[in-house]
Amino acid sequence: MERRSFLKASAALSCAATVVGCKTSSDEANVNPPTPPVADEVVNWSACLVNCGSNCPIKVFSRDGVITRIEADHETTDEYGVNHQIRACARGRSLKQRTYAPDRLTTPMKRVGKRGEGKFVPISWDEAYAEIAAKLQSVAQEYGNESIYFNYGTGAYYGFASNTATWGRLLNLNGGFLMHHWDYSWAQVYSACMATYGDQWDSIGGSSLSEIENSDLFVGFGYNPNEIRQSGSGEGYDFIKALEANTNNIDVYMIDPKYTDSMRGNETKWLAIRPGTDAALIEAIIYQMINSGWVDSHAKSFLDKYCVGYDQTSLEATKADLEAKGDRHAAHIDVTDNYHDYILGLGKYQTQGARTPEWAESICGVTADDILELADKIMAAKAPYIIVGGGVNRHANGDQNTRAAYMLAIMTGKIGTPGVNTGAMNSSYSFPMSSMSAGSNPVDVTIPVFSWSDAIVRGSEFTGTTDGVRFATSGTNELADNNAAKLNSNIKVIINASGNTLINQHSDSNGTAAILQDDTLCEMIIVTDCWMTSSAKFADILLPDTTWLESEDVANDSYASGQMAYATMMSTSLTPVGDSKSMYDICAGIAEKMGKGAEYTEGRSGREWCEKIYDETKAANSDISMPATYSEAQEVGVFRKYAPTSNIALHSFIADPVANPRPTVTGKIEIYSLSNAYKAGTWTIKDGDIISPLPKYIVTAEGYEDSESAKTYPLQLCGFHTKGRTHSSYHNVPWLREAIEDAVWMNPVDANTRGLNQGELIHLYNDRGTVELPVRITSRVIPGVAMLGQGGWYTPDPDGRVGPSGHVIDIGGCINTLTKYAPTPIVKGNPQHTNRAQVSKA
């Protein structure tokens, strides 16, 4: 719709006419006369269960089993920190349109065309159950249970009938299945944390956002809670409230390629940075801290006491200690490879040179003046709160960039004190909740979450040293040796439930489609979803799941809901669309065909499981009042409580490092990662890949400094989380597509050189594909970079139009049509934001 500019309009309308002739009353003329409350409208509590970090309660109004409207939590007086409301964002408020979307799956179906073509015929539930049961049993027999893969899927975080609990339970009763480790969001955050602080979950164990109140300097790298955590009781709201409550005149520095909605005037300064170059900027700051003598006078005692690897003396002591213990890591320590020398360009780094601001500025795009200003602020701060968001890790060098940000916090020497953070994402409070056990899985290895498409082709070659296979028992740190882990089979069956990583949220969608289309490789793909997603189109058997709003279940607050924990006891008065069923009932049907029905259900209906889970959950939350029965709790709907204390990250380690060691090899913070050193010495990696014990700025293919790819593809292409979806969830909701336009963000400089006009259709392409979308020309993105909100549904043009890349044009706007499948060196994670591309008029 064409709209006038306010400014233009206001210039034209210069008069302030006196308005006369208003009607005095309009009772008879209202469009919608007030109506008394309709007696048969009923209210139920449900919840939005996507992967944004919060599970907001949803108040569902319905009549005769059909939704009439949606509201959110508004049951309290909304005092922050006392009883504040859990207000859903635009996505939650759009659930009526999503529930009744035209592409709802209404009946079980079986593929008839080529895989991925999206041609299906309806089948009965009985046929579906029988065929799936037979295939799961025969494949386990022929190829082993490792050939049955459960794909990553985060579109429905039920507390009871979740994909992992229901399908996991079923597959375990069939002898087990191949599971992945880590996730698409944070794979390299985990590896950065395990290398530095020891535990995977240190990644989200940072200081509470409320500690910002005690800080005098906030430094955020790719930190954008107001777009990523939109819930009205989530981290975005906590962030704003913490800044409001700060009385230290806090400075806020935001480092990001995009001027995000977490800034909008809150910031002291936006340092616009080129994607993937955070480590260069950070190293220049640290150079200034060391070279000025500040580290020696302010932080050296901290580094000596709590860390390993700052200087050669530290590494020599560590090597001697580990040698004496006969530890396998000792042999791989190079004492000359220390952080002090690396930053200052001394010793083995003499040729490379010092990491000065003048070195960094032309790489990262931030001027040396700005780098020095931030360095001064960090050195002067009493309590710097430094945090790195997840976007920084989804690069080809993502774990190194993330570790660099941790180094900035470590080099201040102030970790463990009020107002200070480790660089990790903040901790959130959570509501303890019971669940249905998935049972135990006899398959003893897992593969990296990103590697499944490759494991379809050559999984039987995967080992610990070549492809990051881990023993399932290896836990959340790097103390175990996974080098001997091995996968014995290619993937032959994929279960893809409540997820869209099968084609959309993976990488290289066109390349992945080619692997999936060969049905002699992966022999069966089973998809459970509510809508015809791009992944659903690749199913052999497609099963319609009920939506959250049609389900009785339980929901906790998810994993990043901020300082208030909550739970929703979900109920429904809706008639499920079509012949859809809950995943619990679907898997019970398959289990029955396998002769495992009784073991699967343990004699309980879905509701009876919810009652059991409720009873156990009530017992685990004796600090708050919860009614005696699940039924009564469903009437109440929402339960909430607040974190009793504010978390200061690593507080107990700093208080007593001997009694509370970190789960690293040395028990200390490892600036020089012993586990990385061991991997560097024993793993086989691709040419050009680097495994570094020290956190370093690493130049990668398709990064800013890849001048070769820049010749053809001059733009860096970087994704972001759009406010209009959660990953790919909610893409099929017209209200949201209207509210948050899917467009390629470009700086006016780059748009002008290509002669582009605001809003016109463009082709964004590289060797892997072409996407067609409008362009959003905006000063909010750094020059040289195109940005695109991730999660649009991969849709090769049905008319077969071919784009500049030679591929059929993706008219769905999926960024993964352009991202590459190139697992990162250490964790074999997804380098989603490291891409090069070109733009032309469509």
Add this chain to the structure above:
Amino acid sequence: MTTNVQYGFYIDTTKCTGCKACQVACKDRKDIPVGINWRRVYEYAGGDWVANANGTFNQNVFAYYTSLGCNHCNEPVCVKACPTGAMHKRREDGLVHVASQLCIGCSSCARACPYDAPQLDPERKVMTKCDGCFERLAEGKNPSCVDSCPLRAIDFDTMDNLKQKYGNGDGHIAPLPPESITSPNLIIKANVNGHRDGDIINYSEV
């Protein structure tokens, strides 16, 4: 005209993140189709980039959002422009409503309004707009947009009460037109960049 009570909105442009929960909550209430937005969120941005010879940049970029429904103005130019009397201001609460059976869909009101509040329903050929959620008010509730806001950036009440709570605010900032045109019942808390020159960059979304 004088009204017995005059309702109005308060918008905090320092808090609004452009999440559009208000816009979608509004649409859900009355099943308003795509293309008609009783509440719109304007993204206003500006600033310049200077590219330096060594590959670095200097910039002074800013952006902020303003959520708008109808300001139920004291001098509603939409009412003045309406040839049939369909657009009218209610004496009991000051809300500006459309009497749809009187509306001929001529869009004069939409052309007159500097806030884009009147939104033509092209199917029914009648004008529609923010009605202040009058039936929710009758139940003692706030408009849907107010209660939906995850950032608590929108408030609604009688203007007397709003002025008691917020004073007169900071005055209207871009991209809003001068208040003198319609005497809107809208109190604004101004973004720190509210004085700067920029552009609305999301016409496709509003």
